[in-house]
Amino acid sequence: MSNNKLLLLGDEAIAQGAIDGGLSGVYAYPGTPSTEIMEYVQGSKQAAELNIHRQWSANEKTAMEAAIGMSYAGKRAMVCFKHVGLNVAADAFINASITGVNGGLIVVSADDPSMHSSQNEQDSRFYGKFSMIPILEPANQQEAYDMAYFGFELSERLNVPVLLRITTRLAHSRSGVQRKTIKPQNELRLPSDPRQFVLLPSIARKNYKKLLVSQTAMELEAEKSAFNELIEGTDKSMGIITTGIAYNYLIENYPEHKCPYPVLKIGQYPIPRKQVEELYNSCDKLLILEEGYPIVEEMLKGYLNVGKPILGRLDGTLPRDGELNPNIVAKALGMEVVEGQPVPDVVKNRPPSLCQGCGHRDVYADLNEALKEYGTGRVFSDIGCYTLGALPPFNAINSCVDMGASITMAKGAADAGLVPAVAVIGDSTFTHSGMTGLLDAVIENSPITVIISDNSTTGMTGGQHSSATGRIVDICKGIGVHPDHIRVVTPLRKNHEENVKIIKEELAYNGVSVIIPQRECIQTFARRKKAEKKQANK
């Protein structure tokens, strides 16, 4: 490997590829495994010099919409989030395929098969297909760079957004990446058709027909794409189709990486019909290796499953769930897998936990105490560090469904008669999608107690900027929570008794209360102190 290559995570390679490909703005909400894309652009000197927009958005939907706006203005935009973030952005995302683009638009969705840090393992390729746009799926860090670099051109040529799908393993793996020449940013330029972005039904119908017609062009693009490759093999008893990173796990099992079977390596969708037919016609059966859902397998198999055998996740040749790896693929190929020694019994599980000294710990100690007289089972939580309050020693929360669900679930439970009902939500999650739910509760004066555990950051993903910092009390007042029932406390052991008393008072109140325990995340606090010390020593 030559020295002029950059050593980059898959996420970082996407960021650098986009910057070099003429990016003018990136919009994102943090979420593992996508967070490092925005962080890389924020830390990039080149991006600063090029004045590329790179602030976090309040949530994935606002990020998606801002990116559409930048595309409308003729510039190249990228929006990044994790797979479940695409659900939040889905309304705008699906419609973006109907508006089409002006400047190139890349939507990066980072999937998490095996749920390393997620609540489901949904496959974003379904959304790409649903939206009828091209999907790019890299197999390695170099392709991650190349796809971000070329994605803008593809988007502009086909007049649709392009979905760049990556999975955890590649997002968080590092390797050498060769850069290309830097492209200039687009000039500011309005859409040539002034009605392109107006989705009134009469216009949307026209745009939708255009999208349907352009499906053929998308398939032709895929058939001639350098990211799709039909690799010859001598043993025609089986043909193999891989998508994305699955190709690596396949060839890992062969000396010199030479697989005896013909392989179709797919990196650009729609799946290239010509190459698929060629492979199918020349082999006795097909094995499909794809990370995530059996999407390609289902498409090729069809409903009646007539014709040659097609093996994959659906027939049990590969597990139906979870991430692939070289051993799972080896077993599917009928190879023997020799493992090392078993894990000794003496090894115990070590689950993640709240940091020592974290303010959320005090919040749960206070809350558990205050709720004693009511019994357990009435605390609805949200997604963030504080979700770890579900585990011992706290066992303090009873739900974690999606961003913002704590307040609305508590409201629904209160509507059902579970009073008091408590919601626990973080400051970043509150502005992400808690505010509207709080408005619902205020409108009906629902008897719920909302704890906004404010650590002034987006903690779980490593301490990114939170849109709510310094604004939570005002937001709650603005939404209409009675000022007497907005209680700001400091979650420290010495305040335990006082805080328990305050929580008890609000639990007894028959309306919407908001308690805001405020103490900075100890991780960002330590980092800030270190930086300040460094600054003072200069």
Place this chain on the structure above:
Amino acid sequence: MKNDIILAGVGGQGILSIAAAIGLAAVNSNMYIKQAEVHGMSQRGGDVQSHLRISDKPIASDLIPAGKADMIISVEPMEGLRYLPFLGENGWLVTNITPFNNIPDYPEADALMAKIKEVKNHIAIDADALAKEAGSSRASNIVMLGAASLFLDIPFEKIEEGIRQLFGRKGDEIVELNLKALRMGREFSEKNR
């Protein structure tokens, strides 16, 4: 040549610095590298591992297949044992013996040592004590890197160069401290292999 290494520890213990130092040394030696690591929720005091692969030929998978790792480097004694199914027959377990105890059922030190000793090729080192001797207990991960360096197909000078690159911005004093920690780890392995 190829070195497939599992780096094991607990979130925040500095295994990514070890990976970065080996990575720099590998790149400076014109080798191919892939390094997969854990981010996000698991980092919060949970077990973390990194798959680090270096080779003079292109590398296919970001993950090391089971039974194929040449080495497990563990910055605490229990975490190294967790990845034994990955270790090849002639692979080395290089582990720190100072526990990171943040769970209620953490095993007894003797029970852990007994299991470590059952691994054919192992180095068990009190990296925290050596790091302190070198000047800072925070350098224990670099002691581990030094101990592991004996079994890497990378010239020791390249690893020293990697340390200089990694810590250069923090000043000469920090660089020297870490180089000392590195050499002490290396010396321990030379004597105890």
